[in-house]
Amino acid sequence: MSLSCFDFTDKKNQLTLEEARQALLQPTSAQTPAVRLPLQQAAGCYLAAPIIAPINVPQNTNSAMDGFALKGTELARQQQWQLIGESLAGQRFSGKVEAGECVYITTGAPLPDGTDTVVMVEQCQRHEKQINISDAASIKPGSNVRQAGEDIRSGQTLLPAGQALGSAQLGLLASLGFSEVSVHQPLRVAVFSTGNEVTAPGLPLPGDGIYDTNRFTLQAMLQALGCQVTDLGILPDDLGSIRAALAEARHRHQLVLTSGGVSMGDADFVRSALNELGETRFWKLALRPGRPFAFGHLGQNDAGQTCLFAGLPGNPVAVVVTFMLLVQPLIQQLQGCQQRLPAPWRASSIEHLKSRTGRSDFHRGVFSISSNGQLQVKTTGPQGSGMLTSVHQGNCLIRIADDQAEIPAGAPVDIYPFHEWLPGYRGTAE
Ligand SMILES: Nc1nc2c(c(=O)[nH]1)N[C@H]1C(S)=C(S)[C@@H](COP(=O)(O)OP(=O)(O)OC[C@H]3O[C@@H](n4cnc5c(N)ncnc54)[C@H](O)[C@@H]3O)O[C@H]1N2
Numbered sequence: 208m209s210l211s212c213f214d215f216t217d218k219k220n221q222l223t224l225e226e227a228r229q230a231l232l233q234p235t236s237a238q239t240p241a242v243r244l245p246l247q248q249a250a251g252c253y254l255a256a257p258i259i260a261p262i263n264v265p266q267n268t269n270s271a272m273d274g275f276a277l278k279g280t281e282l283a284r285q286q287q288w289q290l291i292g293e294s295l296a297g298q299r300f301s302g303k304v305e306a307g308e309c310v311y312i313t314t315g316a317p318l319p320d321g322t323d324t325v326v327m328v329e330q331c332q333r334h335e336k337q338i339n340i341s342d343a344a345s346i347k348p349g350s351n352v353r354q355a356g357e358d359i360r361s362g363q364t365l366l367p368a369g370q371a372l373g374s375a376q377l378g379l380l381a382s383l384g385f386s387e388v389s390v391h392q393p394l395r396v397a398v399f400s401t402g403n404e405v406t407a408p409g410l411p412l413p414g415d416g417i418y419d420t421n422r423f424t425l426q427a428m429l430q431a432l433g434c435q436v437t438d439l440g441i442l443p444d445d446l447g448s449i450r451a452a453l454a455e456a457r458h459r460h461q462l463v464l465t466s467g468g469v470s471m472g473d474a475d476f477v478r479s480a481l482n483e484l485g486e487t488r489f490w491k492l493a494l495r496p497g498r499p500f501a502f503g504h505l506g507q508n509d510a511g512q513t514c515l516f517a518g519l520p521g522n523p524v525a526v527v528v529t530f531m532l533l534v535q536p537l538i539q540q541l542q543g544c545q546q547r548l549p550a551p552w553r554a555s556s557i558e559h560l561k562s563r564t565g566r567s568d569f570h571r572g573v574f575s576i577s578s579n580g581q582l583q584v585k586t587t588g589p590q591g592s593g594m595l596t597s598v599h600q601g602n603c604l605i606r607i608a609d610d611q612a613e614i615p616a617g618a619p620v621d622i623y624p625f626h627e628w629l630p631g632y633r634g635t636a637e
């Protein structure tokens with residue numbers, strides 16, 4: 208559908224999740240530039256260039272155990288060896304080992320010339336310079352040895368451009384000797400909450416107030432995606448204040464997120480401010496929770512770049528769901544992530560689930576493996592979009608698709624596991 212002729216007042220003409228994703232991702236393919244960061248600051252970032260291994264890992268063929276290094280073919284025909292020296296991790300034995308000789312070796316030390324096998328100390332008896340191995344014939348030549356380059360070969364393309372950097376990848380980079388890495392610049396994202404009732408935690412709660420939840424869920428999710436986040440506090444329901452704050456924020460950020468004030472109420476000014484400063488690309492989704500969701504841009508920032516904008520709904524669960532399904536893929540694309548969105552899993556629904564055709568419902572669910580090994584799912588209970596405990600108690604979203612009015616008990620349903628979809632996910636203690 209053409210977005211320029213999209214009728215925002217037409218209730219039937221809401222974008223499906225897939226249409227919204229397409230609209231979010233296509234026109235905004237520009238990725239953040241490459242920067243070099245120390246490994247300690249690169250967690251969550253995406254590689255700007257492939258990583259080619261400059262060395263073998265391990266560098267040398269070395270011992271996997273503390274023991275005695277010898278020539279493996281000798282094990283079949285003798286039980287005694289002459290100890291001629293030692294090879295320690297960081298201090299190798301530089302001589303050559305001849306027939307009938309062995310060298311004491313510690314884990315990680317390079318194998319001396321003339322040896323290819325390590326026998327663990329537990330399998331040997333030592334008498335001065337003589338080493339006896341009673342059951343030598345049962346030990347396989349080549350045992351307890353790690354070959355040079357067996358993990359990473361010099362010249363190998365180890366990681367592709369666009370790879371997300373987590374603990375394993377940062378460890379691999381360090382193992383190759385890199386102290387810095389070229390990544391796409393973390394996206395600078397500003398976060399506001401809006402609403403006269405919204406109260407900062409730590410302050411007394413007014414009689415008609417509600418504590419601000421969304422700035423904190425949003426910041427945690429953004430940080431887990433490696434973004435550079437600015438917390439810009441809470442804005443009142445006032446067009447002038449919202450417009451001024453957004454106009455200011457666009458100069459130092461590439462993306463601005465707000466929550467609340469994006470629906471149909473008299474105090475919902477976010478879209479008006481968006482239209483005055485820049486443009487609304489789309490608003491309103493066939494999605495629950497998450498129907499009021501505005502996406503567009505706030506005009507250009509100081510560097511002449513367009514500052515993108517997403518106005519998320521106020522309800523705390525709608526914030527998490529729309530972030531997971533829409534904002535996250537946008538951020539990943541902007542930060543240079545090459546990985547595709549994970550495919551949903553198929554699980555059997557334990558419960559009868561109801562929805563309405565023409566929109567996608569996302570319930571919070573708990574998946575598990577049944578006694579006969581089948582993936583099954585049930586909801587967390589009541590599904591109000593203000594009930595954030597449902598996200599804490601769940602481990603997935605259950606999707607009741609646009610063309611489904613119900614899911615009978617026992618029928619298959621798509622689920623979106625939080626460990627793949629919810630940035631910064633931590634499970635319940637159970
Ligand atoms: N006539 C209509 N009314 C509503 C519609 C609609 O389409 N037509 N949509 C409903 C849906 S669905 C949602 S979701 C909400 C979202 O509306 P807004 O984005 O304008 O959000 P608010 O009205 O400002 O707030 C909704 C709800 O969330 C609470 N809230 C807001 N910000 C925070 C925060 N930072 N932390 C915690 N809780 C927050 C707020 O107090 C409200 O209870 O609109 C429906 N109405």
Ligand code: MOO
Binds near residue numbers: 494520
């Ligand atoms: O669609 Mo609202 O986003 O139910 O919470």
